[in-house]
Amino acid sequence: MDAKQKRSLERINEEIVTYSALAEGLALMPDDMSQKVHLPLVKYIVAQHSKTVEHVEKGLPLVANTFTNPPEIFSAMDIHWFFIFQAAWGGGVENPHLMEDLEIVDNMAVASDCCTLLRMGLYYIDQGYLPVPTAYVGIVEPCDGVTSVHEAIMSHKDWRNVPSFAPEPTYYTDERSIKYYAGEIKRMAEFLEKHTGNGLSIDRLRNVIEETNKQYALWHEYNALRMSSPTPHDAILPQSCFYVTNFAGAGDPCHTVWFQDLIAEAERRIAENDPVVPNQKFRVLWFDIPSVYYATLVPWMEQELGGTVVLDMISYCPYTQIDTSTEDTMFEGLAKRSLNDGPMIRQAKGFADNFLADIETIVNDFKIDCVIWPGHMGHKDGAASISLMREKCREINVPFLTIGLDHVDRRYTSLEEIQAKISQFVKAMVL
Secondary structure, three states, X not given: OOHHHHHHHHHHHHHHHHHHHHHHHHHOOOOHHHHHHHHHHHHHHHHHHHHHHHHHHHOOOOEEEOXXXXXXXXXXXXXXXXXXXXXXXXXXXXXXXXXXXHHHHOOOOOOOOOOHHHHHHHHHHHOOOOOOOOEXXXXXXXXHHHHHHHHHHHHOOOOOOOOEEOOOOOOOOOHHHHHHHHHHHHHHHHHHHHHHOOOOOHHHHHHHHHHHHHHHHHHHHHHHHOOOOOOOOOOOOOHHHHHHHHOOOOOOHHHHHHHHHHHHHHHHHHHOOOOOOOOOOEEEEEOOOOOOOHHHHHHHHHHHHOEEEEEXXXXXXXXXXXXXXXXXXXXXXXHHHHHHHOOOHHHHOOOOHHHHHHHHHHHHHOOOOEEEXXXXXXXXXXXXXXXXXXXXXXXXXOOEEEOOEOOOOOOXXXXXXXXXXXXXXXXXXXO
């Protein structure tokens, strides 16, 4: 292992220490929420990071990946992978180096109006904080920023010799498009086999998909419980549903048990009228991905204003079940999930109807009192649809707020400014 690969493990090992300490604390907590819901997630993050370290140290095949490439393929092929932007996103614990990293990012030769999450990913590669993988699988949707970053990664001095592949997405999501993209996923599997040596067994893929089908069904069931008022859990937990279905280890039967325990915990809280957040006054749809400082902003909204974020883009679950009867139906089902169902990709590509239909569905199904479009500076696709989203909210008689912020960088709009905008909105709308 050379010096660069050793450096790539510095931040990963820091996160292992952080999450291990968190796991030790949770292990001492006697309640089911800690033992059955939070602790398994934290231990799983530690296990996945530790596996990445092992693969780097032993020179085992390791793939860099981006969502929404179907993780079931990787699980079925027994390929370990890491998400390029996970470290920048924080994974639930805010990166302690974030502000110093952002100051360096400011001086990178990347347009400052490009999504900061994408710029942070490039920064991690440029600084050698990510291991150089055996192969890299990217995406080239839904925006120009993502496509540009994909090109930058492939041409980077440390990664230009890494074999790379990105499934070519279609603009439409009709039957013809799904069949085409299914072929792209098959090409992805062939690419992975060529560069890792791990083959794809269709029977193994069927087993993995059947397990993720169970997990998505349980996720639907859990979200139905969040329709209850008061909603049983806070806003942070539902993002974990996305993590266990869409990241490394997708299809692990342990995740099915985790969903079952999550549902049981939610049912208990509803039956006993014991929500995690007391005194809930109004219900919020945060219509975008959560920010890296979400764990600071949302508790403030809960405690100071009585606002509960019932759903966000990550925790919304429009995923459909996959028919596992044939190889073709499995690949077409994976294609549909990748093209149509993934958060942010689902809404941002194609027509503005995707934004509007999801707002109306969620507001009606979850009895939402107000919609917040945070207005992340990198999500220009959504910015182009703000007036349409506002008009849709007027049509269905629900207040709409757009803020204007950066999901990663608090310097763009300070936390105090964000809080002030939300406070004024809540007061004006008498929520």
